[in-house]
Each structure stands twice: as C-alpha cells, then as structure tokens.
Amino acid sequence: MEKFTLNINNEKVTIECTPDxxxxxxxxxxxxxxxxxxxxxxxxxxxxxxxxxxxAMRSCSLPVSAINDKAITTIEGVGKEALHPVQKxxxxxxxxxxxxxxxxxxxxxxxxxxxxxxxxxADIDQAMSGNICRCGTYIRIRSAIKNAAxxxx
Amino acid sequence: xxxxxxxxxxxxxxxxxxVKIGALGSGGLLLGIPLACNKDKNAFLTGKPDAKFSPNxxxxxxxxxxxxxxxxxxxxxxxxxxxxxxxxADEMEADWTKVKIVQAIGDKKYGDQNTDGSYSVRMFYHPxxxxxxxxxxxxxxxxxxxxxxxxxxxxxxxxxxxxxxGKRLGYGYLAEKASEQPIPEESEITLKSTxxxxxxxxxxxxxxxxxxxxxxxxxxxxxxxPNLKIAVVKRNPEAGAGLKSFNSDxxxxxxxxxxxxxxxxSGFPMGYDKPLGGIVVVANxxxxxxxxxxxxxxxxDKGINTAYDSNKFLLQMQQSVQxxxxxKRKQGNIDKALKDASKVIETDFLVxxxxxxxxxxxxxxxxxNSDGSCEIWAPVQSPQWVQQAVSxxxxxxxxxxxxxxxxxxxxxxxxSKPDFVVEAALISKELNAPIKLLWTREDDIQHDFYHSNxxxxxxxxxxxxxxxxxxxxxxxxxxxxxTASAEAKGPSMDELCMGVLDMPFEIENISCESQDAKAQIxxxxxxSVHNINHAFAVGTIVDQVAxxxxxxxxxxxxxxxxxxxxxxxxxxxxxxNNYNEKLEDFPCDTQxxxxxxxxxxxxxxxxxxxxxxKGMGFAVHRxxxxxxxxxxxxxxxxxxNIKIPMVHYAVDCGVPVNPDRIKAQFEGGAAFGTSxxxxxxxxxxxxxxxxxxxNNYLVARITDAPINTAVHFIENEEKPAGVGEPPVPPFIPAxxxxxxxxxxxxxxxxxxxx
Ligand code: FES
Ligand code: FES
Numbered sequence: 001m002e003k004f005t006l007n008i009n010n011e012k013v014t015i016e017c018t019p020d021x022x023x024x025x026x027x028x029x030x031x032x033x034x035x036x037x038x039x040x041x042x043x044x045x046x047x048x049x050x051x052x053x054x055x056a057m058r059s060c061s062l063p064v065s066a067i068n069d070k071a072i073t074t075i076e077g078v079g080k081e082a083l084h085p086v087q088k089x090x091x092x093x094x095x096x097x098x099x100x101x102x103x104x105x106x107x108x109x110x111x112x113x114x115x116x117x118x119x120x121x122a123d124i125d126q127a128m129s130g131n132i133c134r135c136g137t138y139i140r141i142r143s144a145i146k147n148a149a150x151x152x153x
Numbered sequence: 154x155x156x157x158x159x160x161x162x163x164x165x166x167x168x169x170x171x172v173k174i175g176a177l178g179s180g181g182l183l184l185g186i187p188l189a190c191n192k193d194k195n196a197f198l199t200g201k202p203d204a205k206f207s208p209n210x211x212x213x214x215x216x217x218x219x220x221x222x223x224x225x226x227x228x229x230x231x232x233x234x235x236x237x238x239x240x241x242a243d244e245m246e247a248d249w250t251k252v253k254i255v256q257a258i259g260d261k262k263y264g265d266q267n268t269d270g271s272y273s274v275r276m277f278y279h280p281x282x283x284x285x286x287x288x289x290x291x292x293x294x295x296x297x298x299x300x301x302x303x304x305x306x307x308x309x310x311x312x313x314x315x316x317x318x319g320k321r322l323g324y325g326y327l328a329e330k331a332s333e334q335p336i337p338e339e340s341e342i343t344l345k346s347t348x349x350x351x352x353x354x355x356x357x358x359x360x361x362x363x364x365x366x367x368x369x370x371x372x373x374x375x376x377x378x379p380n381l382k383i384a385v386v387k388r389n390p391e392a393g394a395g396l397k398s399f400n401s402d403x404x405x406x407x408x409x410x411x412x413x414x415x416x417x418x419s420g421f422p423m424g425y426d427k428p429l430g431g432i433v434v435v436a437n438x439x440x441x442x443x444x445x446x447x448x449x450x451x452x453x454d455k456g457i458n459t460a461y462d463s464n465k466f467l468l469q470m471q472q473s474v475q476x477x478x479x480x481k482r483k484q485g486n487i488d489k490a491l492k493d494a495s496k497v498i499e500t501d502f503l504v505x506x507x508x509x510x511x512x513x514x515x516x517x518x519x520x521x522n523s524d525g526s527c528e529i530w531a532p533v534q535s536p537q538w539v540q541q542a543v544s545x546x547x548x549x550x551x552x553x554x555x556x557x558x559x560x561x562x563x564x565x566x567x568x569s570k571p572d573f574v575v576e577a578a579l580i581s582k583e584l585n586a587p588i589k590l591l592w593t594r595e596d597d598i599q600h601d602f603y604h605s606n607x608x609x610x611x612x613x614x615x616x617x618x619x620x621x622x623x624x625x626x627x628x629x630x631x632x633x634x635x636t637a638s639a640e641a642k643g644p645s646m647d648e649l650c651m652g653v654l655d656m657p658f659e660i661e662n663i664s665c666e667s668q669d670a671k672a673q674i675x676x677x678x679x680x681s682v683h684n685i686n687h688a689f690a691v692g693t694i695v696d697q698v699a700x701x702x703x704x705x706x707x708x709x710x711x712x713x714x715x716x717x718x719x720x721x722x723x724x725x726x727x728x729x730n731n732y733n734e735k736l737e738d739f740p741c742d743t744q745x746x747x748x749x750x751x752x753x754x755x756x757x758x759x760x761x762x763x764x765x766x767k768g769m770g771f772a773v774h775r776x777x778x779x780x781x782x783x784x785x786x787x788x789x790x791x792x793x794n795i796k797i798p799m800v801h802y803a804v805d806c807g808v809p810v811n812p813d814r815i816k817a818q819f820e821g822g823a824a825f826g827t828s829x830x831x832x833x834x835x836x837x838x839x840x841x842x843x844x845x846x847x848n849n850y851l852v853a854r855i856t857d858a859p860i861n862t863a864v865h866f867i868e869n870e871e872k873p874a875g876v877g878e879p880p881v882p883p884f885i886p887a888x889x890x891x892x893x894x895x896x897x898x899x900x901x902x903x904x905x906x907x
Contacts, residue, residue, distance in 0.1 A: 001408060018408075021440045029383070029438040034375035035368020037562070039512055040594040041443075044847040047512065075368030087366040094358055097817055098230030099365035100372055100512040100562025121860075128855045132847060134512040134563045135230045136824025137817070138855040139862060 009077030019065035035075035046131030056111035089148035097135035218325030229561035232814035244285025259536025259556035271875025373532035390841035394456030426542035470608035478666035485662030490623035494614030507604035513562020517577035602677025635672025643669030652687025659715025692772035692886025717744035753803035757784035768894025777875030807871035822880020
C-alpha cells in the first residue's frame with residue numbers, strides 16, 4: 001500500500017492503495033465517485049472514460065501511480081456548477097436509454113469538442129468509436145455532439 | 154422470454170379493488186391499486202392510516218401537492234419507469250414536474266413485476282389510466298363539495314380544479330378532502346379521449362435523465378453501504394461443473410484479502426437461479442479481489458458437457474433439419490404440392506450462440522443480517538423471482554428478504570435470471586458481512602445464459618401459375634427449458650410460436666416442423682428470443698422466392714399475405730401461444746401487417762434506383778403482438794466494409810404511449826440487430842466459451858450502427874403492444890436482403906461474413 005495524492009475535479013485527495021490500482025477502482029472504491037463505470041476493464045468499451053489533463057482516457061487501464069499531479073476530471077466534476085453544454089445537448093436529444101454508458105460517452109464527447117470545435121462525421125466516428133453503447137443510442141449521440149458544436153461550446 | 158412466474162392477464166379495476174387509506178399527517182390521499190393478479194388482494198390492500206408513505210400504496214398525493222407514484226417495473230433502458238407513471242399522471246391531470254417516482258421493492262403486492270417479454274405497457278396501460286381518472290374524479294368531487302357547486306361546473310387542469318367562475322383549488326389543498334370522498338365506481342369514470350392527452354403519445358424526457366448525464370444515477374455496482382467488501386468468483390470454464398482442488402495460499406498473502414472459499418457448483422441441470430459456483434474471493438476493494446482471484450490455483454473437475462463443441466453441434470442440427478421432423482403445423486398435402494411445383498427454393502440457415510453482454514455486468518450488493526434477514530440491492534428484471542430464489546437459497550422466509558431494485562445498466566433478458574443475486578446472498582451469509590459481488594466482463598461473456606444456436610431448413614414450392622403453393626419450415630435449437638430441466642429435449646410450443654408456427658402467409662400446403670436439440674450450456678432468452686433466428690430465415694427465403702417469381706420483394710409479400718384476415722391459429726396449431734394473450738384480444742391481423750408493409754414502402758421510397766454497391770432490403774415480422782416492417786439501406790465498398798446509412802421502420806404497436814421512447818427502442822433495436830447480424834458470435838469448445846471480452850465478442854460501435862433510423866407509426870387506437878423486442882427480428886433479414894441487392898451475395902449464416 002502506498003499513498004497517492006491526486007488532483008480530482010480540482011480537489012486534492014489522498015488515497016492509499018497499491019500502485020497498480022487502476023484509477024477507475026480508486027475513484028469508485030476509495031473516493032465514492034461512481035459516475036465512471038466498469039464495462040470491460042480492458043480499455044475496450046469506454047464506460048470508464050475520464051479526462052486526464054483534458055484528454056479522454058480509460059480509467060480502468062490507468063494505474064494511479066502513472067497519474068502524478070495531472071488533473072483528473074470525472075463526470076461528477078463536469079456538471080458541478082452548471083450543466084456543461086454537452087450535457088445540455090444530451091438532455092435536449094433525450095440521448096440515454098439505460099444510461100450506463102453515458103458518463104463515458106459524455107466525457108469522450110467533451111474531449112472531442114474541446115479539441116475540435118466543428119467535428120465532421122469522420123471525426124465523431126474516430127473520437128467515439130471506443131465507447132460502446134449496448135442500448136444503441138449512437139444516432140442521438142452523433143446529433144447531440146453536432147448540436148453542442150453548433151451552439152458553439 | 155419470461156419466467157414461469159409471469160401471469161399475463163389484464164384484469165378489471167373495480168371499486169372493490171381500490172382502497173382509500175385515509176388522510177396523511179400532512180393531509181393527503183393514498184390509493185392502492187390492484188396491480189396484483191393474485192386472488193388474495195387483501196394482502197396488499199392493508200395500509201396504515203398514519204403512515205407518511207406506505208410502500209403498499211401505489212399513489213400518494215401529499216398536502217404540498219407532490220405526487221408520489223410507484224414504479225413497479227424495472228428500468229433497463231426502455232423508459233418504463235417514466236412511461237407508466239406518465240400514463241397515470243395524464244389521466245389524473247397532474248403536473249409532471251410535481252411527480253416523484255419511487256422504485257418498488259420486489260413484492261407480490263405489486264402483481265407482476267417481471268420486466269420481460271415486452272409487456273409492461275400492454276399489461277398496465279388500462280389499469281393505470283383508470284386509476285388516474287379515479288383520483289381526478291375524487292379531487293373534482295372534493296372541490297365541488299367545498300364550493301357547494303355542481304361537479305359539472307368543475308374541471309381538472311394541470312394540478313388544479315378550476316370552477317367555471319374562474320376560482321381554483323390546488324391538488325395539494327384538496328388531497329385530504331379528496332380522501333374523504335367515496336371511491337367512484339368504474340362506471341362513473343370517463344377516460345380522456347386521445348386528442349386530450351397531455352403526456353400519453355407526447356414526447357417526455359425520461360425521469361432519470363438529469364441524474365444520468367451528471368453521473369449521479371445509481372446502478373447495481375454504485376450502491377454504497379457501510380463496511381462493504383468486494384467479492385469476485387473464479388469459475389469453471391465448463392459451466393455447472395465443480396472443482397477437484399484449489400490452492401489459495403499465494404492469494405491469501407495479498408494484503409487486503411479477507412477470505413477465499415469454495416462455493417458449491419450448480420451441477421446439472423444448471424438452472425436459472427442456482428449459482429454456478431467456484432472459488433469466491435473477498436477483499437477490501439475490487440482491485441485486490443481481482444488480483445487475488447488470478448492468484449488462486451484451481452484444478453477443475455469435468456462436467457457432463459465437456460465434449461460440447463457449438464460449431465459441430467450446429468452442423469449436426471443442420472443435418473437433422475434435412476429430414477422431416479415433428480410436425481407442429483400442417484395444412485394440405487405438402488408432398489404433392491412440392492412434387493407439383495415448377496420451382497422449389499431450398500435454403501439452410503445457421504445462427505450461432507449469442508451473449509447478452511449488457512453494458513453493466515451482473516452485480517449485486519447483499520447484506521445478510523444476524524437476525525436472519527437479508528437485504529439486496531441489485532439491477533434485476535424480476536425482483537420477486539429474486540426474492541424467492543434468495544430466500545430458498547438462504548433458508549429464510551420470503552418476507553425476510555428485501556429486494557431493492559436499482560437502475561439496470563441494460564439487460565436484454567440477462568438480468569431476469571436470479572443466479573448472480575443468489576451468489577451474492579450466499580457469499581454475504583458465509584462472511585456474515587455486507588458484500589458487493591462483481592461479475593467481470595469475462596465472467597459475463599463466458600458464463601451467460603446464451604441465445605440458442607439454431608439450424609433451419611426452409612423449402613418453398615412455386616406452382617406452374619407462379620403462385621407459392623408449398624411452405625416447409627424446419628427448425629432445430631436447444632430449448633431455454635433445457636437450462637433447468639434435463640427433460641427438455643428440444644423446442645417447446647411456446648418457442649416455436651416465435652416465428653415458425655405463427656407464419657402469416659396464405660399458402661395452401663404447409664408443414665412446420667421441429668427437431669430436438671439438447672441444451673449443453675446455459676440457454677436463456679435474449680431480446681426477441683427465437684424470433685431472431687426465425688425472422689432471419691423466413692425474411693430471407695421470401696426474398697429468394699420473390700426473385701424466383703420475378704416479383705418485387707414487397708409485391709411478393711403482399712401477395713403472400715393474401716386476403717385481409719385475422720388468422721385463427723388456434724384452429725391450426727394445437728397449443729398455440731400468442732405471447733400469452735388471447736388471439737381475440739390481440740389477433741394476428743394480416744391487414745395490419747399489410748399496412749406496415751405499405752407504409753414502409755412509401756416512406757423508404759422503395760424501388761428508387763441505387764448506384765452499384767448500394768442496396769435496399771425489406772422484411773416484415775410480427776412479434777410480441779406488434780407489427781413491424783423494415784427497410785434497410787446498405788453500402789458495401791470493395792473491401793467488403795458494410796455501412797448502413799438508413800433504416801426505415803413502419804410500426805403498428807397500437808397506441809404509441811411514449812413515442813420518443815418507442816423511437817429510441819427502434820433506433821437501439823437496429824443497432825442491436827447490427828451487432829447480431831454483423832459482429833457477435835459465441836463459440837464453445839470442450840464445453841468452454843472461447844470469447845471473453847469486447848475484443849473478441851464484438852458488438853456494434855458508432856462506426857457500425859445505422860447512421861439514421863426513421864420510425865413511422867401507424868396511427869390507430871388499438872391496445873398498446875410490445876416495443877422493446879419487436880425492432881430486432883425484421884432488421885436482420887432486411888439487412889441481409891439489402892446486402893444481396895448490393896453485392897449479389899446471399900446471406901444464410903450469421904454473423905455475416907462477406
Ligand atoms: S471499463 Fe474501461 S474501457 Fe471498458
Ligand atoms: S444507454 Fe444503455 S448502454 Fe448506452
């Protein structure tokens with residue numbers, strides 16, 4: 001067991017775990033942040049997506065020892081003060097079905113739009129193809145991203 | 154499709170069935186509604202007058218105007234937690250923003266809670282409308298009394314009763330007074346007319362939308378209670394088999410490991426509610442549990458299915474359907490018709506095992522208490538079955554077991570089986586501590602209740618007159634019943650009524666047959682069940698038949714449907730099952746089939762010219778009492794990459810109660826169908842499943858799924874029917890037929906490999 005101080009949603013938190021513990025389990029088990037979901041544990045589904053210094057990363061495959069002082073943002077950090085335009089676009093489209101994959105989808109979408117204000121279909125495909133939705137909400141995900149882009153976030 | 158627990162009777166709501174529980178402390182009205190089909194209604198109609206909120210009450214109107222409605226079905230993505238309360242709120246003229254939804258625990262007093270088989274709306278639409286209208290009438294009566302006016306001068310508008318003079322009283326104010334009113338007879342109640350609906354047939358956001366997009370929604374694995382340990386189970390690759398020995402020395406040395414012990418294997422038959430068993434590893438946190446599980450050494454025993462090879466089995470089934478099987482529907486003289494035919498189209502169709510792989514893997518939190526009670530929090534489709542199974546496994550009375558239902562991170566039929574919750578309960582008992590059980594994705598894909606693999610042989614005869622005069626459909630697949638019973642040797646009648654025996658074409662000579670096939674792995678119901686296999690085969694062969702008749706595929710289908718009629722399957726098939734409804738109530742009406750075909754033809758601009766490499770395909774299928782026609786547009790490039798730019802659905806599901814969620818089910822159904830058609834396949838060798846995660850059990854991603862899906866409704870006021878499952882069956886053959894158009898390649902085996 002080791003101590004790690006992480007910068008999560010603009011707060012410094014200290015946790016004790018083994019260095020190889022994936023961030024996902026640190027968030028969920030140690031910090032009670034359950035917005036990031038477990039879907040595969042192998043960086044195959046995107047349910048666990050968070051931002052590390054603004055880049056979308058799969059927290060299930062990121063050991064806490066590799067994070068250092070990088071800024072972590074989870075879905076809980078995104079909607080904290082006011083809804084993010086991407087969350088608003090998600091609401092406007094009534095995107096979720098079961099909702100389980102949607103934290104990850106939203107985190108990937110925000111990271112995409114942060115880097116690319118006006119993504120094409122191909123850009124969306126590329127940024128979002130790591131996020132599985134078994135309910136199949138892909139059509140609405142695509143249009144919510146486009147709408148968020150139009151309302152220029 | 155459903156467990157043996159399901160009752161499917163609509164029942165009348167009468168005066169006796171309501172109970173008025175009296176005023177709340179704060180002044181309010183509570184109503185119990187008999188959603189129970191059990192005879193002993195008194196069991197649930199007992200309310201405590203002083204209770205602030207008694208969970209055996211379906212509706213509570215508080216003095217402050219808040220309305221609490223119970224959601225007694227499980228929310229797995231269909232929107233049912235929103236839709237059923239909406240129905241009641243509409244008839245009640247409630248302001249939706251003042252409605253709070255409370256999820257029911259598993260309890261018989263709520264009647265059927267088994268959220269499965271696409272029947273929640275079908276079963277509860279009418280009773281909830283009557284209930285809402287009853288509350289409204291009581292509020293109207295209370296206001297009329299207060300004002301000393303005739304009730305005809307009062308109307309209910311958005312959470313208020315308004316008098317013709319303009320004065321108004323809020324529902325909150327009236328709640329207690331309404332509770333003093335007699336419960337009206339059903340004959341006194343008028344339901345709203347369709348044009349006055351405010352929520353029904355209108356778009357409404359799902360109740361949990363805000364929580365979902367902010368990460369606050371609670372699914373099974375998100376439940377936190379004090380002192381939780383995490384449990385995972387190492388399982389025999391051959392489901393159901395036990396173990397010879399294990400060594401946990403190295404695993405126990407890992408810091409944070411609490412306990413490692415053996416859980417008895419299910420044995421054979423494996424059942425739906427027995428744990429598979431294995432080595433249980435409990436630790437302080439998930440990562441430690443997973444590492445320790447890896448460190449446990451096990452020598453597994455062999456079971457009875459060690460030799461099971463799913464591919465060989467599929468080919469054996471294919472052999473078997475070459476010969477005449479057990480004839481379950483027969484008409485005319487099939488042998489003569491085939492002999493007289495000028496053309497005979499014959500094709501075999503093969504479908505592999507499939508896994509549900511719900512986005513959220515099975516999981517459960519269990520707390521076994523020293524007083525001999527047990528509390529569960531879990532994402533389950535059938536909480537009453539879970540309650541029974543857990544109480545049986547723990548040797549507790551059912552009343553000692555509380556099942557709290559969380560949101561389900563999708564399910565598709567997987568979470569209707571209680572097995573994983575029983576595991577959690579047994580582990581908690583063994584530890585005498587609260588635990589959270591995680592099934593990893595590997596556990597999920599390797600130990601699912603798989604969709605039946607299936608081989609079919611279809612033979613269609615075309616006469617000299619170019620009319621179809623002979624129809625032979627033979628199917629072989631392991632029955633779902635085989636999971637729980639060694640007696641189940643092959644397809645049951647109920648299973649054959651999903652796409653074989655309910656064939657709607659007007660053909661003179663028919664033989665529908667089945668061949669036995671034994672379940673050698675856990676088999677379960679997957680979204681739309683055997684309709685997946687049968688609609689694929691039927692929808693494809695009719696496309697071949699159209700070509701042979703030199704007819705347009707849609708003209709061919711309209712011809713095959715024949716005269717408009719309600720088909721009397723009871724007269725044709727002994728033991729016919731119409732999705733547990735009477736044909737009188739939910740007929741198989743070929744006019745409604747024809748209408749969805751015509752609508753999809755028009756909306757999809759069927760027949761428009763398509764460049765090389767592109768094609769349109771069509772199929773129609775009735776399942777779960779809903780009629781669906783589908784046109785898929787496909788684009789295949791020279792690398793054989795398949796794109797689906799457009800899907801059109803025409804749907805007759807009766808009154809579209811929540812059209813946006815129905816649309817969502819069809820959009821999602823097309824994506825689900827894309828997975829099954831293009832991606833997914835479970836292979837079993839030596840009794841063990843070869844796939845284990847999303848790198849080899851492939852599912853549709855945003856790059857694979859249809860880019861657009863349009864849903865066109867038939868407008869009518871028929872009783873609402875299923876919408877969760879019906880989108881899947883016709884999509885797959887429509888896609889296959891489109892690929893044929895685009896490439897000339899006929900698809901007869903899933904998943905599609907070009
Ligand atoms: S859980 Fe991390 S990508 Fe699937
Ligand atoms: S909304 Fe259910 S998995 Fe995406």
